[in-house]
Amino acid sequence: MLAGLAVALCALSGPARADKIRDLVQVGGVRSNQLIGYGLVVGLDGSGDQTTQAPFTTQSLENMLQQFGITVPASARPQLKNAAAVMVTADLPPFAKPGQTIDVTVASIGNAKSIRGGQLLMAPLRGADGNVYAVAQGSVVVGGISAQGKSGSSVQVNISASGRIPNGASVERIVPSSFAGGGDLMLNLNTADFTTATRIATAINRAYGAGTAQPLDGGSVSVRGPQDPAQKVAWLGAIESLDVQPGDAPARIVVNSRTGTVVIGSDVRVSAAAVAHGAIQVTISEQSQVSQPAPFGQGQTAVVPSSSVQVSEEGAHMFKFGPGVSLDTIVRAVNQVGATPSDLISILQALKQAGALHADLVVI
Incomplete structure (x- = not known):
């Protein structure tokens, strides 16, 4: 093999290996939801937004101070070198209940050089429908680092204008799910394939009787399930544990x-x-x-x-x-x-x- 040729080879033909149904499909109605919010990170070491170029940071801070009964004079122009405006994003997993915590990602939207060591103030996270589903707050963990000398020389490793807060948001609202409702279960394949869909339906019918599962198309399989939500959970867990050999990947x-x-x-x-x-x-x-x-x-x-x-x-x-x-x-x-x-x-x-x-x- 000569060096310089970047060719990655997929797994060559070998013994057939079965996969669990849970690794091949996703249950219809069971999905995560994206959340987004706007907030302020404070406590920075002079690496925050330059308020002359990011006036929304000053406006956000003034609005927050008004909620605490503090009025900033109109003639005042505070220089907020230790604060930065950020966007906060998170994925709300399915079946998340109020009181549970989720991870959040914090990213600067101004000209802050770094948010390392900053503290995110309470920021509501909204879904696509505009409702608040979680509230985020906590210390930001940044994986990157940057340094600059007086001569202008600088060193940067990774990105220091974004970071994460592990377990930084508390869930406040339940997302309605169709899983608890009546009707058949829908198994959506991660990769649409007619052979895989047929084999999944065959494996379910072989284990639980003919007519239990029916492939609708190359991307979904309908499974008849019990009406009781508790029984439906056990029923689905047993189905996901079945072994199925997926179809061959296309050339x-x-x-x-x-x-x-x-x-x-x-x-x-x-x-x-x-x-x-x-x-x-x-x-x-x-x-x-x-x-x-x-x-x-x-x-x-x-x-x-x-x-x-x-x-x-x-x-x-x-x-x-x-x-x-x-x-x-x-x-x-x-x-x-x-x-x-x-x-x-x-x-x-x-x-x-x-x-x-x-x-x-x-x-x-």
């Missing part, structure tokens, strides 16, 4: 053009094809020459630029694929000619356009 090649990463599935095949791989190099050199006038001439000495342009094609290679070539053969052939990740991407795109690549080519 697919995923290319990340930004990082040069190429992921090739194990079922990728190519038809007979010949590929020419080469590199064209263009070299341009600039030199200055002095032009002297003839003796007793009236001309003047001048500097004349001289350009040299050369075009060369080096390292040209051609390799041939036979029909039905496997993943291992493709990678070995590309490595032998010393192709870079960008070259491999071009080769795969050309094979796809030629109709010789029997796989989906996905560029991210």
Whole structure:
């Protein structure tokens, strides 16, 4: 294997391995909800917002002080170097009850240099419907660090303008869920596949009788369940523990053009094809020459630029694929000619356009 070729290989064919149904599906109506809020982080060591460029920080602080009976004169322009305006986000897990705590993420929206060591003041977190479902407050934990000297030199590791508060929000409201209601249970596949949906329904019917489960399409399976919520919980727990062998993944090649990463599935095949791989190099050199006038001439000495342009094609290679070539053969052939990740991407795109690549080519 030659260095420099960033090719990640998926798991090759091996013994079939069954998965639990809980790892393949999500129960309909059981989902998390995104929360968002606005707040203030105080107690910073001079690394907060510059109020001249972030006036909303001053406005927020004045509004908060008014709630405590403190009125800031209109002529006052406080310089809040130790405060920063932030956005607070969190994921409210399903079945969360009032009094439980969840993690929150705090991110600066002004020009604060760092919120390390800051304290988030009480901030309500709202859902998409505008209702408050949690209240966040606590000390911000920042994984990044930054430092700057008087000369202007600075060092930064990771991002110090955002952080997290573990268990920083208290749930205040229950999200209504359709799980406790009547009707059949809906199992939504994480990856839609007709074979997997059929096998899930077959495994459930084999364990609990024909007609218990029915695949609706490639992405969902309907399961008949009891009406009692307590029985429904036990029933669903037993179903999620069943073993199912998922269907084979489609032949697919995923290319990340930004990082040069190429992921090739194990079922990728190519038809007979010949590929020419080469590199064209263009070299341009600039030199200055002095032009002297003839003796007793009236001309003047001048500097004349001289350009040299050369075009060369080096390292040209051609390799041939036979029909039905496997993943291992493709990678070995590309490595032998010393192709870079960008070259491999071009080769795969050309094979796809030629109709010789029997796989989906996905560029991210």
